[in-house]
Amino acid sequence: MMMYRQRGAALITAMLIMALLAILAAELSWNNALDMRRTMSMIYHDEGTQAAYGAESWVSDMLREDARNSQNDHLGEIWAAEFPILPIESASVQGALTGEVIDLQGRFNINNLIDQNGEINQLALEQFMRLLRNLDLDPRLAGVTIDWLDPDQDTGSPLMPDGAEDSLYSSKTPPYKAANQPAMYASELMAIDGMDRATFAVLAPYITALPGKTTINVNTAPAPVLMSLDDNISLAEAEGFITERENGGFVDVQNRFKAIVSPDVLETLDDSSSFFQLKVVVQIATVRVTYYSVLHRDTGGSGMVVPVLRSFGTI
Ligand SMILES: [Ca+2]
Ligand SMILES: [Ca+2]
Structure with a gap:
């Protein structure tokens, strides 16, 4: 056993x-x-x-x-x-x-909105508001972008009443601060007040963040960017430009656009890129x-x- x-x-x-x-x-x-x-x-x-x-x-x-x-x-x-x-x-x-x-x-450079003295570039602001309108987005986002990029903490200037600074961002969950400096990436605008993913997806193909002030190459700019150069450029006209430039680009950009955009805007146009x-x-x-x-x-x-x-x- x-x-x-x-x-x-x-x-x-x-x-x-x-x-x-x-x-x-x-x-x-x-x-x-x-x-x-x-x-x-x-x-x-x-x-x-x-x-x-x-x-x-x-x-x-x-x-x-x-x-x-x-x-x-x-x-x-x-x-x-x-x-x-x-x-x-x-x-x-x-x-x-x-x-x-x-x-x-060919895109709108968001860093053009603020000049080297930290002041608003009125021409660029008007252009950005037109771009937003052409894309059926809220043009007030231009003012919020300016506050995001400008060095000060002032909101609600008479020029641009739709701002947002640290006081607003620090009350969000989680709290954060405005960049208050030129953007390195256009996607920084995902963080601004009033921007959501769907809005940014519409805007993203037409904006960029480049160092310093840059010109717009009208030989490569898509229709919404061409329309942003002046209030009077319709979609049909912008599409006409795109057809016209197909064979090698515009022959003489300054001559072609001088009767179409203001002299100040004309100076910001280019036919080449860096x-x-x-x-x-x-x-x-x-x-x-x-x-x-x-x-x-x-x-x-x-x-x-x-x-x-x-x-x-x-x-
Ligand atoms: Ca600011
Ligand atoms: Ca070339």
Whole structure:
């Protein structure tokens, strides 16, 4: 009787050990698989990042070459064409790179709203209000944007009654402060009073945040931006401009627009650009890398191109 009991206990112990070993083995192989997956993701991410930098260098060369070959910038040029899908292939991995280059000077630069003395640029303010109206958005957002960017804490100037400063933002949950300085990213406007995601999505394709005061390239500006140059430019007229500039851009911008916009606005118009945005999306296996780079091209003859702002994922 005693012997049977001992044998029974030994059997149960042996079974327990087997079960534990099986659990341990399963966990080890699971951890191994996770480790492998993590390592591969990191490698793919690195490869994607390198491919994005490669595309940036390629586009920089293209823009430098463009400056050598042409005086103006328009949407019929090579840089403006959609990227072909470039395959990324090696022995173990397959992926693809796509991208696009946008002329940021075809957009309204929100930093034009404040001059270097921290004062409101009336011309830019009127233009931004027209842009908002053309997009069926609340033009009062222009005043809120100005307070966000200007260095002071004053709201409700007679010129611009629709402001918001720290006093308002600090009462929000969670509380925050106005930037009170030029914007680095146009998406900063997501934080201003009265802006929501849907409104920003409508506005985003037409605005940018560039350092200093910039001109508008009428060879690349979309219809809502062209309409923002003067109260009297209708949608039909803006679309007419877009057709007219199709073959190589406007022949003489100053001459073409002098009877259409005010002399002050005429001075802010251009037929070439110095700021471009490159967007690259690299997909390798299950890893996706989205890369944005703002490229500045020197207009002083050399055509040298340098990245001035790089970001992964968002802008
Ligand atoms: Ca060009
Ligand atoms: Ca302010």
